[in-house]
Amino acid sequence: MPARGQRYLTDGFNVDTISTDVAIIGAGGAGLRAAIALAKTDPALRIALISKVYPMRSHTCAAEGGAAGVIKPDDSFDLHFDDTVGGGDWLSDQDCVEYFIHEAPKELQQLEHWGCPWNREADGSVAVRPFGGMKKKRTWFAADKSGFHILHTLFQTSLRFPSITRYDEYYALDLLVDDGRCQGVTAMEMRSGQLRQFHAKAVIIAGGGAGRMFPFSTNGAIKTGDGMAMAYRAGAPLKDMEFIQYHPTGLPNTGSLLTEACRGEGGIMVNKHGRRYLQDYGMGPETPVGQPQLKTMELGPRDRVSQAYWHELQKGNTVTTKWGECVLLDMRHLGEKKINERLPLVRELASSFLGIDIVKDPVPIRPVVHYMMGGISTNTTAATPLPGLFAAGECACVSLNGANRLGSNSLVELLVFGRRAALSAIEHIQGLPAANAAALNARAEETQLRIRELFSRTDGTESLYGLRKEMMDTMEKNVGIYRTEEGLQEGVSKIHELRQRYRRVILTDRTNVFNTDLFQVLELGSMLDCAEAVTVGALARKESRGSHQRLDYTERDDRNFLRHTMVHHQGLDVPRVDYLDVVITKSPPGVRDYSGDHK
Amino acid sequence: MTQMKQRQVQLEVLRYNPDTDTEAHFQRYEVSCNEEGVVLDALNKVKETVDPTLNYRWSCHMAVCGSCGMMINGEPKLSCHTFLRDYEGVIRVEPLAHFPIERDLVTAPDDFMEKLKRVKPYLIPKKKKPISEGEYKQTPAQLMKFRQYSMCINCMLCYAACPEYGLTPKFIGPAALTLAHRYNIDSRDGGRKERQEVVATAEGVWDCTFVGACSEVCPAHVDPASALQQMKITSSIDWIVEHLIPGGKSARDTVSREDAGDIS
Numbered sequence: 001m002p003a004r005g006q007r008y009l010t011d012g013f014n015v016d017t018i019s020t021d022v023a024i025i026g027a028g029g030a031g032l033r034a035a036i037a038l039a040k041t042d043p044a045l046r047i048a049l050i051s052k053v054y055p056m057r058s059h060t061c062a063a064e065g066g067a068a069g070v071i072k073p074d075d076s077f078d079l080h081f082d083d084t085v086g087g088g089d090w091l092s093d094q095d096c097v098e099y100f101i102h103e104a105p106k107e108l109q110q111l112e113h114w115g116c117p118w119n120r121e122a123d124g125s126v127a128v129r130p131f132g133g134m135k136k137k138r139t140w141f142a143a144d145k146s147g148f149h150i151l152h153t154l155f156q157t158s159l160r161f162p163s164i165t166r167y168d169e170y171y172a173l174d175l176l177v178d179d180g181r182c183q184g185v186t187a188m189e190m191r192s193g194q195l196r197q198f199h200a201k202a203v204i205i206a207g208g209g210a211g212r213m214f215p216f217s218t219n220g221a222i223k224t225g226d227g228m229a230m231a232y233r234a235g236a237p238l239k240d241m242e243f244i245q246y247h248p249t250g251l252p253n254t255g256s257l258l259t260e261a262c263r264g265e266g267g268i269m270v271n272k273h274g275r276r277y278l279q280d281y282g283m284g285p286e287t288p289v290g291q292p293q294l295k296t297m298e299l300g301p302r303d304r305v306s307q308a309y310w311h312e313l314q315k316g317n318t319v320t321t322k323w324g325e326c327v328l329l330d331m332r333h334l335g336e337k338k339i340n341e342r343l344p345l346v347r348e349l350a351s352s353f354l355g356i357d358i359v360k361d362p363v364p365i366r367p368v369v370h371y372m373m374g375g376i377s378t379n380t381t382a383a384t385p386l387p388g389l390f391a392a393g394e395c396a397c398v399s400l401n402g403a404n405r406l407g408s409n410s411l412v413e414l415l416v417f418g419r420r421a422a423l424s425a426i427e428h429i430q431g432l433p434a435a436n437a438a439a440l441n442a443r444a445e446e447t448q449l450r451i452r453e454l455f456s457r458t459d460g461t462e463s464l465y466g467l468r469k470e471m472m473d474t475m476e477k478n479v480g481i482y483r484t485e486e487g488l489q490e491g492v493s494k495i496h497e498l499r500q501r502y503r504r505v506i507l508t509d510r511t512n513v514f515n516t517d518l519f520q521v522l523e524l525g526s527m528l529d530c531a532e533a534v535t536v537g538a539l540a541r542k543e544s545r546g547s548h549q550r551l552d553y554t555e556r557d558d559r560n561f562l563r564h565t566m567v568h569h570q571g572l573d574v575p576r577v578d579y580l581d582v583v584i585t586k587s588p589p590g591v592r593d594y595s596g597d598h599k
Numbered sequence: 600m601t602q603m604k605q606r607q608v609q610l611e612v613l614r615y616n617p618d619t620d621t622e623a624h625f626q627r628y629e630v631s632c633n634e635e636g637v638v639l640d641a642l643n644k645v646k647e648t649v650d651p652t653l654n655y656r657w658s659c660h661m662a663v664c665g666s667c668g669m670m671i672n673g674e675p676k677l678s679c680h681t682f683l684r685d686y687e688g689v690i691r692v693e694p695l696a697h698f699p700i701e702r703d704l705v706t707a708p709d710d711f712m713e714k715l716k717r718v719k720p721y722l723i724p725k726k727k728k729p730i731s732e733g734e735y736k737q738t739p740a741q742l743m744k745f746r747q748y749s750m751c752i753n754c755m756l757c758y759a760a761c762p763e764y765g766l767t768p769k770f771i772g773p774a775a776l777t778l779a780h781r782y783n784i785d786s787r788d789g790g791r792k793e794r795q796e797v798v799a800t801a802e803g804v805w806d807c808t809f810v811g812a813c814s815e816v817c818p819a820h821v822d823p824a825s826a827l828q829q830m831k832i833t834s835s836i837d838w839i840v841e842h843l844i845p846g847g848k849s850a851r852d853t854v855s856r857e858d859a860g861d862i863s
Contacts, residue, residue, distance in 0.1 A: 040861065054708065056753045057656075057664045110862055112734045115722030115785060117742060117749050124736030148663055149749065156720045156778070168712075191701050220658035253603070253635060256661045322603055349661060352680065353635075419862075465647045509652040511618040514702040517651045 007193050007512050008452040015186065015195045015444045017437075020048040020165070022425050023185055023200035025172045025227055027051035028058030029147070029411065030393030031206035032154035033418030034425075039161035041426055048198050050167040050187055052222065052519070055155045059208055059220045060414065063147020064259035064345060065131060066139035067411035069104035072128060075136040077101050084409060085587045087133040087301050088373075088402020089546035089556065091240065091564070093583035096380045096400050100409075100416050107415035108140050116153040117142050129342075130264040131408045133301035133594070135294055139408040144259050144345045150411055170196070171519055172226065174447045175203060175234040175389065178439040182234065182388035186447040190519070193512030195451065197444040201432050202388050202425035205231055205376060206418060209394035210530040212523075214369040215472035218250055218257040227395040229526035231376040232533065236384040237566040239397040239580070241374035241530065242538035243547045245405055246306035246481055250368025252323035254353050258346050258365060260407040263298035265342050266290050267331040269305070270362070271317040277327070281308040283594045290333045296596030303404040303547045304594060306367040310481045319364060323354075326364035335359075367481060371410065373401045373547065374537070377566060377580075382421035383428075390425050392417035399564065399582070403546020454521065460506030464517070467505060468524050471498055471531055479538055482549050488539040495531045496574060502528055503572075532575060533567040540577050541565060558589050606634045608641045608683055612653065613693040615700050623700070625691075626650075632683060638690060639667055639678040642704075655704035662818050665754035668695050669704050675759035675816045696759040697768075711755050714771050717797050718779035723790025730862055741786040748781035748826050750819045757813035757823055763806055770806040771798065773813035773823035780826040783833075799834040807831075 007014065022038055024031045027049050035049045051058065070080050080101040085092050112118055112126065119127040119141050131139040142149040158164055169190040176184035176197065184200045207227020211219030232238050248269075249258040263269070268289055271277045276297065279286045283300040287293040298305070309327055312318050318325040331339060331346075336359045339347055343358075350356045350363045375397035382390045382398065392398075393414045400413055478491030502525060509517035543557035544550050563579040570576055608630055615623035630644040639657055646653050655678070657667040662680040670693040671681050678692070698706035724735070757773035758764050764772050779798045783791040798804055807827045814824040 053656075053658065053666070054712070054753075057658055057666045059658065059664070061664050061752075062659050062661060106730055106862060109730045109734055113722070113724070113728075113730060113861065115782065115787065117746055118734075120737055120739050120742050122739065124738045124741075126734050143746075145663070145750070148752070152749070152751075152753075157722075159716045159719075160721055191707070220660065220664060222658045253633075254660060345663075352682070464651065511616055511652075513617050514654050514705045516646075516654045 008448065008455045013441065013445055013448065015197050015448055017197050017199060018048065019199045021046045021200065021429060022202045022204065023048045023050060023198040024204045024206060025050050025185060025230070026058070026206035026208060026393070026395070027055040027166065028206065028208060028393065029060035029151055029154060029414035030418035031204070032151070032158050033415050034204050034206060034392060034422040035164045036154065036158055036161065037419040037422035038426065039163045041423065043163055045163060045426070047164045048167060048200065049164055050170045050172055050185070050198065052169060052171045052190070052226070054168045055158070055166070056152060057222070058151060059223055060151040061148045062218070062220060062257065063150070063411055064144045064257060065261040065264070066129060066141030066146040066408045067108055067150065068131065068134065068138050068406070068408040069108040069140060069412060070101065070138055071105050071126065072137065075138050079135050080104070080138060082587065083134050084400070084406060085402070086590070086592050087406040088404055089592060090558070090562065090587070090589040091399070091402030091545060091582060093380070093399035094585040094587060095583050096398050098585065099380050100400050100413065103416040104412045107412060107419070111150060111153055111415070114153050114157045116149055119143065129261060130292060130294055130299060131406070132260050132263065132299050132305070133295060133406040134408070137294070139264070141261065144261055144343050147411055171522065172207070172230060173522070174443070175230055176440050176443045177234050177386070178436055178443065180387060182386050183435050183440060186444050188451070190514055193515065195448055197440065199435055199437070199440055201429035202390065204421045204425055205389070205391040205395055206393045207395045209372040209375070210527055211369050211372065213471060213527045213531045213534070214475050216250070216255050216476065217369040218247060218255055219369070224523035224527050225530035226523060226526040227391070228375055229529040231384060231386070231389060231391065232529055232569045234386060234389070235569070236386040236389055237377045237568050238530070238533045239374055239377035239399070239564050239566055240537065241372070241533040241567060242541055242565060243373035243403050244369060244479065244534065245302055245371040245373060245547050246367040247302055247370035248305040248309060248367050249329055249365040251349065251353050252321065252326050252364050252366050255368045256349050256353060257368070257370065258329065258349065258363070259343070260302070262329060262331055262343060262346055264292065265338065266292045266334055267298065267329050269298055270328050270330055271312050272319045273317065277312055277317065278305065278308055281311065283308070285595070287596065293596050296594055300594040301404055301406060306481055307549060309367050321364045323364065324366070326366050328362035329365045330362035331358045332360065332362065371405055373397065373403065373405055381424045382417045383424050388428060390421040392421040403548060454507050454518070455510050457507065460504055462501050462505045464505055464521050464524060467498055467502060471495065471524070471528060475531060475534070479535055482551050483538055484551050485539070488535060491535040492539050495528065495535050499528050499532060499572060529569070536575055536577055537565040537567055562589060604634045605631050606683070608632045609689045610641055610645065611689050611691045612704070614653070614703055616702055634684060636683050637679055638671055638676070638681040638683065638692065641683065642678060642692070654702050663752055665752035668754045668756050668759065669693065670696055670759065675756035677754060677756070677818050680818055695755060697761070697765050698755070698758070708755060710768065711753070711758060711772070711775070714775040715753070715778065718771065718775045719790060719794050720775070720778040720782060722782060722785065722788050723793060724787060725789030735787040737786050745781050745784045748777050748821060751778060751821050752819050754818060756816045756818060760812040760816040762810055762812065763808050767806060769802045771803050773827065776804060776830065777821060777823040777826040780830050795834070795837065798830060799837065804830045804834060
């Protein structure tokens with residue numbers, strides 16, 4: 001039996017090596033899709049699918065509403081393009097959007113062929129539902145558990161492929177970079193504490209977002225930005241990190257998401273006077289109750305709807321509940337039958353967490369941190385600027401979503417760019433020079449030393465939970481729905497201070513087996529790296545665009561900021577910021593219009 | 600703003616660390632929690648304020664990721680969906696029954712993962728067609744036939760509840776068999792025969808003694824017991840067709856499938 005911490009404190013190199021062709025970090029929607037694409041394209045490839053959780057636990061499972069792809073005769077690629085680009089407040093790269101909208105229906109059909117239980121029309125074709133900011137009904141859905149079904153369909157399908165070797169509950173630590181390219185990753189097997197290194201010709205990161213930087217979030221505990229931080233530390237820039245999406249309809253006590261489909265199916269939002277207040281914020285005129293009209297009122301985009309809540313709060317129009325200030329989401333007029341058929345999870349969540357039956361009463365809700373538009377900078381081929389490193393899903397910023405993601409684009413993004421990352425990785429590994437194993441071992445030893453230092457630290461003064469709380473409070477206070485120069489200055493210096501103090505965090509548990517104290521300490525490090533990129537990017541962007549709203553720079557400024565924020569890691573120093581132009585192919589920046597057909 | 604009410608919660612948690620302990624033991628904690636909270640909230644409070652060395656899995660806090668299954672007062676439950684308001688006195692928390700303990704409340708699901716793979720829980724199409732030809736048609740009624748069985752979150756509570764799995768670890772068990780059934784009765788699927796080699800065996804459906812505990816504890820209302828009963832009936836019909844009806848066997852062997860047509 002090993003003594004406490006022995007595995008990291010013994011002298012000498014103690015990292016097992018696993019050789020593979022492609023290592024994938026993260027086994028949610030994007031990681032699984034990438035793994036399947038690799039296995040199908042070249043069955044001889046060795047694929048290592050590494051995740052800190054079993055694939056079914058990945059946060060893709062919590063996505064509810066659905067996935068957008070053009071299939072109906074009244075819809076068109078151009079309309080999906082316009083909705084996405086306008087929804088993103090013209091910060092999307094239009095070549096990326098173009099690629100995405102054409103791939104989307106193919107990917108959704110592919111999932112159908114793999115068994116995904118999409119809802120159907122009477123004639124047996126796939127059904128679509130309306131979603132916020134979309135001009136046509138184009139959201140494929142599996143009740144209100146679409147992400148869950150996509151994840152399980154992909155996971156179950158992945159079991160067909162013997163070339164996919166899963167490393168479940170391996171916590172990935174550092175990328176191995178040598179000769180200017182990414183050649184693997186170090187990871188810890190959680191059940192033993194053993195360090196391993198994966199020598200790979202290419203690495204795909206599909207590790208999800210970092211919503212847990214905030215105290216009130218729809219995100220699961222695992223959403224700590226490990227993949228983003230790992231790429232960032234290895235020299236790949238993070239892009240557009242200041243764009244944080246608040247979902248307008250979270251449960252006020254737990255932050256659990258009530259899907260946008262609540263509004264797509266006809267739910268209305270009212271303030272304490274019973275007024276459908278969205279009409280007061282450029283999303284009117286009021287539409288008849290129970291007759292939702294696309295791209296207007298409750299079917300406005302998430303940034304605008306969440307921002308309207310903030311104004312109602314300032315005006316004193318919110319409802320005071322025992323869970324805090326709220327507005328009301330009223331779905332009673334939908335009737336029990338439709339609610340049970342289309343929104344069963346919503347009914348169950350409101351009932352168990354708030355004790356409210358949505359069939360009989362309106363449900364109090366408020367905006368909640370939901371999604372990061374920013375992430376590891378990638379281009380339309382899912383490649384990062386670091387050769388050999390690819391990224392897909394929420395952890396990546398391929399610049400599909402711009403300054404505000406439309407609901408139901410992200411589940412498709414996982415599929416389209418998960419597959420694209422796989423194809424790009426295959427191209428990359430053709431004709432590569434042999435790896436220098438000694439150099440990779442030296443990199444892996446740096447990981448071992450980092451962990452060993454944590455285990456042997458005797459001058460620790462900072463508590464994990466203390467630092468984490470300060471980070472969350474800072475993010476909520478200074479980087480919320482509306483931001484100011486003063487608040488962001490405070491946010492930047494506070495997060496910078498926390499990163500310095502993090503060097504003295506205390507690891508309480510110094511044993512080897514499934515040490516969640518250790519993983520939470522490491523996750524906090526990832527989140528602090530991400531938080532610094534968010535605050536620095538937000539301070540530098542002196543304009544209001546999409547989800548980044550400043551009270552001191554209230555207008556969009558295309559002359560200075562029609563470009564992507566690129567944040568580069570500089571060790572413990574403040575990161576360096578530069579910019580990359582947005583790719584505009586056919587849609588010049590225009591006015592975002594959510595007033596329906598009213599002109 | 601009115602504050603949410605707090606209450607004292609006493610937990611008795613099974614602890615075991617293979618690095619340091621020779622055997623498992625119970626540890627008592629007392630924390631103050633929001634009265635609307637769940638058992639997971641109490642565990643998180645313990646970890647943050649009392650004992651950072653306590654270990655358990657959790658993520659979504661909305662009963663869909665399936666991570667946080669554990670025994671709560673002897674019953675298999677998702678701790679994120681087990682409300683403190685339903686309990687009085689000391690709440691006993693133990694790792695999920697019938698699985699080996701890795702540490703504290705963390706169990707090793709290897710056996711379940713292996714069985715899941717064995718039942719081929721993926722669509723084996725009746726007739727393969729390319730993506731360019733669009734979706735397989737499926738009516739809402741055909742969807743409803745299997746949808747309930749596709750809701751399994753793989754939380755393994757049914758394995759912890761199943762007396763048969765406790766006695767006969769080879770039993771494939773409720774969740775994996777139910778997923779096999781989910782695909783068998785999907786109108787697009789033609790793979791039942793392949794799956795029967797695993798499921799219509801003594802370790803498969805015929806090992807189920809129909810106690811129904813699986814369905815009682817299922818947090819996703821999947822009702823594995825009904826799936827297993829339906830499988831027993833269809834397996835019996837198979838036997839009759841094969842053994843009593845002339846030409847019956849060849850009539851069932853009409854599945855064709857190849858991988859052509861998928862995109863990568």
